[in-house]
Each structure stands twice: as C-alpha cells, then as structure tokens.
Amino acid sequence: MSSFQADGSVDAATAWDDRELAITFAVQGSSEDQAAFVSQILGRTFARPCWLEFQGGTSKPVFFRTRATTLDAVEDYGPSNPGVRLITVVVPADPFAYGLPETGTTTVSNDPTATDGMRFTITGVKGDVPAPVNLSLSFSAGANRMLVASSTHGALDHVSVLSDSTQTALWAANGYVATTVAGDSTAIGSSFRRFTGSTVNTPAATVNFSLSQQTILPGDYRIFLRAKSATTGVRIAIRNTATGALLDSGRELPTTGWQWIDFGVIRVPTSSRRATPWSPATTTTDTLAATALITAPSSSTVIDLDHVVFVPAPGGDEEDGRLLLGRWQRDGTPTVPQAQVDSVSESLWSPGAWDLNWSAAGGFPLVTPAATNLVVIMPWITSYDSKTVSTTVNWSYHPRYLTLRGD
Secondary structure, X not given: OEEEOXXXXXXXXXXXXXXXXXXXXXXEOOOHHHHHHXXXXXXXXXXXXXXXXXXXXXXXXXXXXXXXXXXXXXXXXXXXXOOEEEEXXXXXXXXXXXXXXXXXXXXXXXXXXXXXXXXXXXXOOOOOEOEEEEEEEEEEEEEOEEEEEEXXXXXXXXXXXXXXXXXXXHHHOOOOEEEEEEOOOOOHHHEEEEEEEOOOOOOOEEEEEEEEEEEEOOEEEEEEEXXXXXXXXXXXXXXXXXXXXXXXXXXXXXXXXXXXXXXXXXXXXXXXOOOOOOOOXXXXXXXXXXXXXXXXXXXXXXXXXXXXXXXXXXXXXOOOOEEEEXXXXXXXXXXXXXXXXXXXXXXXXOOOOOEEEEEEEOOOXXXXXXXXXXXXXXXXXXXXXXXXXXXXXXXXXXOEEOOOOOO
C-alpha cells in the first residue's frame, strides 16, 4: 500500500498494491501427454483475468479477481514418473478479496421532510474497507435528471425558507409584499413564502434577504432551492455572509412550476473552515444569505420560495462523500422510468438504450464498514417537481476483505 503525498502535505489518496497469490498444482497423469494437456489448461486459464474462490475453513468464501499471468515454474518428474508434474503460478490479483453480495430494498420519498425523504441509510456494512454500492432506481414518475450522493459524514439538512420581520422589511423596501401562503398541497410542509410586486413600484431591483437559517456542520454542501416565479427574468444568487459578495450570477427561477434550483457546491457557513479529521468542528447556526436579481417586469412580479436542501458534498477526506449527477434524453423523450448506477464499473445507464450523461465529484457511491452510510436520491421531473413522487431503490455491494471473511 502507498499514498500520494507531497512533502508537508496530507494524504491525497491511498493506493493499494495488487496482491500476489502463489498456487502450486500437483499433476498426476498417466502419461507425459496428459500432463502436457493439464499444463495447457492451466496456462489458458491464467492467461486471462478470472475469479478464484477461496474458503480456507471459514463458513463463507471469498473471491479473488486475478490479472493475466503465465505459469512461473514447472517441475517435470520425467522418465521415473511419467505424467507427474508440480506447476507453480504466482497470480497478481486485486488488492482485496470479495464476498458474496449484500442486498437491500427501500423506497425514498421526494419530500425532504418525510422520514424517508430524499435519503436512506445503509448500516452494518460488511467487509474491511469501503466498497462500491450499485443502485437500481425505479421512479414513480419519469425523471430527466437525478442526483445521487453518499457520505459517512454529516446529514441531509433541509429547512423552510426563512420568514421573519427583517426579511419582510428588506423586500418591502424594494416595493414587495411578503406573505405566507398556507394550505398548498404542492408545497413542502403545505406552505411557502410569496413575494409580490408590481410594475408601478418595482422596476429592476436587487433585493438582499435571508434564504434560510439552520444548525449545520461546517463543510461543503450542494445547495438546492425549491422555487418558482410567475415572471421570467428572476434570478436568485447566494451571497458570502461575511463580505456580502455574490458567489456567482445566480440561477433563473422556472415559470413552469416548482423546481429544485441547483446552486452547486457551496461552503456553509460561507466563510468557515470545513470539518475534517484534521480540523474537527461542531455544528453551528448559520444564516444562508441570498440576493434576488429582478429585471424590469412587464406585469406584476410573483416570486415563490419554498424549501432549501443541503446535500453533503465531497471534501478533502477520500471517504467524506461521493456525488453523482446524471441527465439524459432519448429521441426527444426526456424522461426515463429507471436508472442503473453501476459503481463498480463507474457507469450510469437505463434500460431502453437512453443516452445518459453524468458527472461525478469524488466518484461513484461507496459504503463504508463501521459507519452510518447516508445515500441521497433526488430525481427531477421534466417541467415541475412533485413531493409525492417516490423512488424504489434496490442496492447491492460486494464486501471487500483484506484476507478472509469472518462476518
């Protein structure tokens, strides 16, 4: 095992060397031709990658994935014992031994406030080291995008858009009336914040306001805002809490219905040091600051803000998290009923030959022994978001062992 480490730095990654398996075969044929035939079979077998099963007296076997190699030594006992040979082969193999698959099934709601909202956990993971986890996803409504994340640190945080007198005053100073719309079954928690203005008192405007407040572990999060607008040209941008500077040009709100707006990965609090094994931190209360960038409307402006979700994002620790974003389209039909996340081969695909494009930060999902593994599933519907849709998840992984399997 080795690490990629420069002088004075922390580990960037750990590299496990291939292991070597030394195997000796005793060939007892009735003739030299039979011995040669067996030697040929062994040569063909190890000339290509293969699986070797090994039990070693335990109740459960492990499997080694070998590399191509040649026969290292052949001892021929010649004329005195025709057909008798000892054949030794040293086989390079993957660093770990693999166990039989562990599987499970769960259903994930698209409502972050539900017990199973956008997430589930995998505990009691077997093996000695982290293992890729494969996910078979079935959407109750067709999706055209999805986010899948895994993490052993932190949790999926979610909070309603903040409603307080300070926020109301900020909007009022720019000619907007802030109200709480209750009893709306499409909203998370059945209520949301609405900001209404008109062409008379709200020309092009910039409104600074507090988007949310929550107690959170300092770190990197992918932030999503559930929002919509009855007016085109409304953008929301996140601000640095300490300096007030905009982090980017913001995201435009959809006019087709509720959608999760992706702000990308942001440090929360925006001026904090993230929690790592080298710099532990405790949870802190943070106010997420935002700015509404509103172009001059042709009619009254209505801005609806519902909920904010914080998805743990990969950080400096190689086990800190994995985040995968996929999107697809096939023959003009932008939704799919299923998606397969193959973390072993690092591929994303769907039955029916849809073309799936993906990007992964930190890699495909992993599960880690002796840890609570959070898995986040967040699908997008084509033109709107519905909190009532769900995703059926079938997950599986092969435990990875350093030697034999005892669990």
